[in-house]
Amino acid sequence: xxEAELFRIEQYxxxxxxxxxxxxxxxxxxxxxxxLDGIVRQAVKKYAPFFIHGKIRLDLQPLTEKVLTxxxxxxxxxxxxxxxxxxxxxxxxxSVYEKKDGETGAVSLVIADTGIGIAAEDLPRxxxxxxxxxxxxxxxxxxxxxLYLCRKLCEKLGIGISIESKEGEYTQVSLHFPDGS
Numbered sequence: 664x665x666e667a668e669l670f671r672i673e674q675y676x677x678x679x680x681x682x683x684x685x686x687x688x689x690x691x692x693x694x695x696x697x698x699l700d701g702i703v704r705q706a707v708k709k710y711a712p713f714f715i716h717g718k719i720r721l722d723l724q725p726l727t728e729k730v731l732t733x734x735x736x737x738x739x740x741x742x743x744x745x746x747x748x749x750x751x752x753x754x755x756x757x758s759v760y761e762k763k764d765g766e767t768g769a770v771s772l773v774i775a776d777t778g779i780g781i782a783a784e785d786l787p788r789x790x791x792x793x794x795x796x797x798x799x800x801x802x803x804x805x806x807x808x809x810l811y812l813c814r815k816l817c818e819k820l821g822i823g824i825s826i827e828s829k830e831g832e833y834t835q836v837s838l839h840f841p842d843g844s
Contacts (some may be wrong), residue, residue: 667716674746677739692733692819700726700735703759710802713749714757724760728770730840736816743809744774744836751834752778761839769842775835781828789826790814832836 703726707714714721730737748757755777762771781789793807810826817824823839 667713670732675708675759681791682769692736694731694733696729696731697734697737698726699730699761699770702732702737703741703772705738706745707759709742710745710749717749717752718754719749719752720756722758722760725760726759726761728761728763730770732820732822732840736820737822740816740822740838741774742814743813747809748776748778748834748836749776751780752776758788767842770840772838773835774837774842775833777833780830780832780834781826786826790824 692806703723707721707723710816729747738834745757757777758773758775760773762773763769764771790813791807792811795807814824821841823837825837825839826834827837
């Protein structure tokens, strides 16, 4: 339990530091081609104890695509999405897979959970700074900054982000990489 609390504190400190760096005039982006598999595995490894402790199954499909991005910041985004999925999934699984558009060749990374979902009225606002929604207020564990940081970082990296959810059933977050990325 103490280890989990220290991990949470470390995550909040990391979020605050990321928030502070986000609006700086300089960026430390290093844009290169990276394997989605390598990026996702870094994030999954960090959260492995939470999958085990929470008895949440990980359905990690083969990830074969490469994308043009900044590794450090994309790992941060994937970690935030996994963190939310684990926080709001009491039982079931979290699936991670890629989709490729047959016409454009655009690649999407999808992270879907079987958690409590997001209320339809909260869905349009979940990426706003400080917005916690009904689940965050009732759970008292939400900061309202994680998905905001994800959206801002995705904007800076040229990655689209979309969220689908049905309350009581699932949430699916998709990261859409530019065509030919």
